[in-house]
Amino acid sequence: MDMKRFIAVCLFSLLLGRIGVGAQERPYFVTYSQEMEEPGNLDIEWFNLDAKPNGANRFVGSNIEFEYGVKAWWTSEFYLDVQMTQHDSTIFTGFRWENRFRPLLREHWINPVIYAEFENISADKTLREVVGHDGGPDFADPNSIASLDRARGIELRLILGSNFKGWNVSENVIAEKNLSNVPWEFGYAWGASRPLGLAASAHDCTFCKEKFQAGLEMYGGLGDTYSLGTHLTSHYAGPTVNWIAPNGVTFSFSPQFGLNDYSIPRLYRFGVAYEIDQSFSHFHRGSAE
């Protein structure tokens, strides 16, 4: 199958829901769980954040993510980020490439995953993590000025996750280092979620409980090498929910609230995800069905 035909199959299948799967995605926006992408599957995700910082223009930060299961213990993901600021401009803010590795190959009470990311971004407004002394005032600069400050850096996370009686609890410890001469910055994120229904119903259904997951997510900064702590940084928390539509598309939503004066008062996150099963098998002759 040539590339044009592959793309055509993907597009039509997205419309018809033929090659997607209703994967049980966790409803987190910042927190990573220990669950890896299945080998050979390509998950395409579009996440958005709408916010109005105090004293600054409303914005929408978006990223599109391509998450691929390389091995059962290795997931790789590529992000493209954009942001639109009211009364200002729409700009491409950069890219990120991350890899997650699961060192323990069996299921344990607590399952660690190592996360490593390279990012090349400027004027980012997706808030995919909060580290150091990140806060509302960071969003006050116009895009023309903010985009001059390009951050090339690495982000490391220790992801710890547990599944118990349908619940997933995940904790992330985040360390980020700009490759220029600035200190390490730290942050945290955690989330807990559960499907509303645990058993699989016998018949196809659209709004049955097993199609919904709900939970809580909280994240924030922990300062930097010179000033560790939870002061002069922002913290957010909020409920989160997702729903798997019959064609396999997952819709997620979370209203989140700033927990101190340094935070943006309210964030509204929403996302759409679609997983293409055994994506590269569609290149092979005779295996499209």
Added chain:
Amino acid sequence: MTTKEPIHTKIRPDSVAGGKRIFEQNCSPRHGKNAEGTKKRPPLRSERIQHEATDGDIHWLLLNGNMKKGMPSWAKLPDQQLWRVIAYVKSLGQ
């Protein structure tokens, strides 16, 4: 439902139907639409799965995966759903 007792001896039709739905969503792309196996993944209608492996064995495999050989952990699915998948797979041999 106890985990010590083979569940396929008391399969309920709704368990099998529910398991079939989960299987089609998550397992059939690798193991085939009718669990007949694919080039890279084994069939689940084999003697080994249908008669040699206990329900507990299959549950353990679903929970832990066999990551070195490309089988992911399915611990993200609730236990109730895993047991229904097992009920469906075992029903294929009856």
